[in-house]
Amino acid sequence: MSFHPLMAYDDRFHKSERKVVDEGPAFEFTPQRRATFDDIISKYPPDRKRSAVLAGLYLVQEQAGYLTGNGMRHVAGILDLTPAEVEDVATYYVMFFKEPVGKYVLQVCRTLSCALLGAERVTEALSEKLGIKVGETDASGMFTLLEFECLGACDRAPIVMVNNEHWHERLQPADAARLVDDIRARGAAAFNGCHLHVENS
Amino acid sequence: MPIEPVLTKYVREPNGFSLDFFLKHQGYEGLRKALAMPPNDVIELVKASGLRGRGGAGFPTGLKWQFVKKDTPLPKYIACNADESEPGTFKDHVLMERNPHLLFEGCLIGCWAIGAKVAYIYIRGEFYHVQRVLEAELAKAYAQGYAGKNIMGTGFDCDIVIHRGAGAYEAGEETALIESLEGKRAQPRIKPPFPAVSGLYNCPTAVNNVETLCNLPPIVLNGAEWFTALGPEKNGGPKLYCISGHVKKPGVYEAGMKTTLKELIFDYAGGVRDGHQLKAVIPGGSSVPILLPNQLDVPASFDDVQKAGSMLGSAGIIVMDETTCMVWVARNLLYFYKHESCGKCTPCREGGDWLHKILTRIENGEGEMRDIDLLLSIGGNIAGKTLCAFGDAAATPALTTVKNFRAEFEAHVREGRCTLPADWRAARMPVAAH
Numbered sequence: 291m292s293f294h295p296l297m298a299y300d301d302r303f304h305k306s307e308r309k310v311v312d313e314g315p316a317f318e319f320t321p322q323r324r325a326t327f328d329d330i331i332s333k334y335p336p337d338r339k340r341s342a343v344l345a346g347l348y349l350v351q352e353q354a355g356y357l358t359g360n361g362m363r364h365v366a367g368i369l370d371l372t373p374a375e376v377e378d379v380a381t382y383y384v385m386f387f388k389e390p391v392g393k394y395v396l397q398v399c400r401t402l403s404c405a406l407l408g409a410e411r412v413t414e415a416l417s418e419k420l421g422i423k424v425g426e427t428d429a430s431g432m433f434t435l436l437e438f439e440c441l442g443a444c445d446r447a448p449i450v451m452v453n454n455e456h457w458h459e460r461l462q463p464a465d466a467a468r469l470v471d472d473i474r475a476r477g478a479a480a481f482n483g484c485h486l487h488v489e490n491s
Numbered sequence: 492m493p494i495e496p497v498l499t500k501y502v503r504e505p506n507g508f509s510l511d512f513f514l515k516h517q518g519y520e521g522l523r524k525a526l527a528m529p530p531n532d533v534i535e536l537v538k539a540s541g542l543r544g545r546g547g548a549g550f551p552t553g554l555k556w557q558f559v560k561k562d563t564p565l566p567k568y569i570a571c572n573a574d575e576s577e578p579g580t581f582k583d584h585v586l587m588e589r590n591p592h593l594l595f596e597g598c599l600i601g602c603w604a605i606g607a608k609v610a611y612i613y614i615r616g617e618f619y620h621v622q623r624v625l626e627a628e629l630a631k632a633y634a635q636g637y638a639g640k641n642i643m644g645t646g647f648d649c650d651i652v653i654h655r656g657a658g659a660y661e662a663g664e665e666t667a668l669i670e671s672l673e674g675k676r677a678q679p680r681i682k683p684p685f686p687a688v689s690g691l692y693n694c695p696t697a698v699n700n701v702e703t704l705c706n707l708p709p710i711v712l713n714g715a716e717w718f719t720a721l722g723p724e725k726n727g728g729p730k731l732y733c734i735s736g737h738v739k740k741p742g743v744y745e746a747g748m749k750t751t752l753k754e755l756i757f758d759y760a761g762g763v764r765d766g767h768q769l770k771a772v773i774p775g776g777s778s779v780p781i782l783l784p785n786q787l788d789v790p791a792s793f794d795d796v797q798k799a800g801s802m803l804g805s806a807g808i809i810v811m812d813e814t815t816c817m818v819w820v821a822r823n824l825l826y827f828y829k830h831e832s833c834g835k836c837t838p839c840r841e842g843g844d845w846l847h848k849i850l851t852r853i854e855n856g857e858g859e860m861r862d863i864d865l866l867l868s869i870g871g872n873i874a875g876k877t878l879c880a881f882g883d884a885a886a887t888p889a890l891t892t893v894k895n896f897r898a899e900f901e902a903h904v905r906e907g908r909c910t911l912p913a914d915w916r917a918a919r920m921p922v923a924a925h
Contacts, residue, residue, distance in 0.1 A: 333650075333652045334652075335692065338673065338674075338692055340673060340674035340675075341654070341672060341673055341674045342674065343674040344616075344654075344655060344656065344657050344671075344674065345654075345655065347657070348616075348655065348657070369674075378675075378676065379674065379675060379676060382659065382676040382677065382833075383616070383656075383657035383658050383659055383677075384657070384658035384659070385616045385617070385657040385658035386657060386658075400823075400826075401578045401777070401823065401824075401827050402578050402579065402736075402773075402777055402809055402820065402823050402824055402827075403578065403579050403735040403736055403809055405823050406735075406736045406737060406809075406811060406815065407736075407737075438617075438658075439576075439578075439660065439827050439830055439831060440576060440577070440578040440579070440660075440777075440827065441617050442575045442576065442580065442581045442583075442584050442615065442617065442618065443581050443584060444578070444579050444580070444581050444733065444735035444736075444741065444807070444809070445581060445733065445734070445735050445741035445742045445743065446741075447735065447741070451617060454616065454617070454619060455619050455620070456620075457620060483620075484620060
């Protein structure tokens with residue numbers, strides 16, 4: 291129904307990007323992750339457990355690969371929050387994946403300093419090599435391609451972060467396709483890290 | 492004027508980040524000296540040094556600490572802002588990775604000065620490789636009695652907690668950082684009350700940038716006079732400059748604030764790429780107005796850059812040569828701001844999106860002449876009309892590019908395309924858009 295006489299309340303007018311959360315399989319932290327999480331919670335005042343919610347969500351993502359509804363509910367249960375409160379936080383931050391991603395998530399910095407040195411070309415080259423658009427996962431389930439905002443290593447542009455963790459600096463557009471092959475062959479050993487300014491100068 | 496590096500002296504030492512190395516080079520001596528002083532004397536010392544916050548606003552640190560409410564039963568906190576996200580800024584990245592103990596020492600001096608028992612270091616989620624260095628070194632500091640209970644046998648107890656963010660530019664705003672530390676969305680609070688009165692967990696909190704805290708141990712060790720002598724009046728101390736973009740040697744450079752922007756770009760960073768000319772410089776991270784090549788002969792201090800018509804901000808100097816299309820620059824940065832807007836205030840949330848849409852239209856050659864003034868109108872309606880400084884930051888790239896390069900915008904509209912040579916465009920821009 292519509293509250294406006296000329297506006298139908300359907301997908302012609304009501305367009306929301308919000309997706310219903312993927313519930314995923316039943317979820318419980320492994321004993322080791324639960325211990326890690328309890329340790330993190332203990333660093334905050336006892337009545338402020340909520341501060342550990344980001345840490346909890348990282349652990350869910352580590353275990354399940356992405357943030358599932360059941361995973362978020364598990365965190366909510368431990369922190370005495372409602373599932374909605376946890377989802378509210380989870381959907382704000384860009385480093386949490388809300389749907390399944392590939393084994394290697396390539397996060398190309400696209401902001402000015404990297405873009406000045408060809409980051410848009412890097413994304414294009416990766417997109418062409420993998421046959422996917424930004425935001426998609428390739429058919430083999432090996433790679434997801436994302437664009438990220440300034441990663442804070444502008445002197446080593448263009449820069450790519452992988453899986454929120456590994457870095458590859460000064461990736462030239464011409465080398466992007468080779469990097470994909472290198473990751474297929476050597477995994478995380480293919481990344482050159484983020485230390486050039488120290489070692490090479 | 493080159494100075495002897497203070498903060499980055501040992502960043503290139505292979506083992507320079509370790510506790511052993513740090514202890515051999517006056518490590519934790521500043522803290523030892525501070526703990527022998529009454530807390531109020533430490534605040535007075537920092538006030539006398541004139542140390543200004545290195546995060547962007549340049550607010551005097553001693554004053555900030557003085558505002559922290561002392562006569563309260565509530566606990567007090569230091570929140571270290573390590574959410575370095577301003578485009579073009581990467582100084583804290585280097586400091587934390589290569590000199591973590593200097594940051595810990597600074598945190599502890601800050602805690603002693605304001606009477607806090609815990610310092611939270613809020614590090615951006617993308618810096619996980621840095622966080623692992625911090626955590627490993629913090630564990631060593633705890634094990635050897637430089638953090639935790641009874642620090643260096645003085646009876647002072649203070650914890651340091653490293654808190655990982657999860658990707659939000661807005662978390663760099665001090666009240667948004669506090670919200671995020673509390674486990675909520677990183678959205679700013681209404682001020683007042685300022686964090687010094689009611690911050691983290693509604694307790695008095697001082698939010699300080701990494702580089703600011705790293706300046707404390709040398710100030711305590713060498714005194715306020717040494718610090719002020721390193722730079723122009725009210726702009727003392729060593730400063731880290733991040734130079735990126737079209738320069739030969741991008742990187743982090745330490746200098747006094749008497750050094751001019753020209754010297755930084757041409758002497759320190761080697762100047763623009765061979766065969767190219769300088770076109771424009773963003774001197775303090777993407778949120779500040781552009782300076783033109785003839786405006787660069789000013790000291791890179793908070794006050795002088797402001798007089799030149801921009802801001803020193805986070806000292807993220809982005810250099811652009813003549814191959815750069817300014818419409819493209821504005822669109823690139825507005826995409827950033829529309830993406831990162833926390834959505835709390837309507838002018839920023841809606842205005843940023845519209846600025847980006849209009850800039851995309853102009854860049855694609857579908858713009859009209861009136862769109863250029865529309866950019867100025869929308870920008871003017873965002874700046875100063877939001878809870879935090881993000882609104883001003885988001886409007887600036889559109890306003891400053893139109894102000895300085897209006898002819899380029901008009902050429903885009905008139906010609907229906909970018910008028911720069913095709914091979915320059917091809918190096919950076921989506922071919923489809925041109």
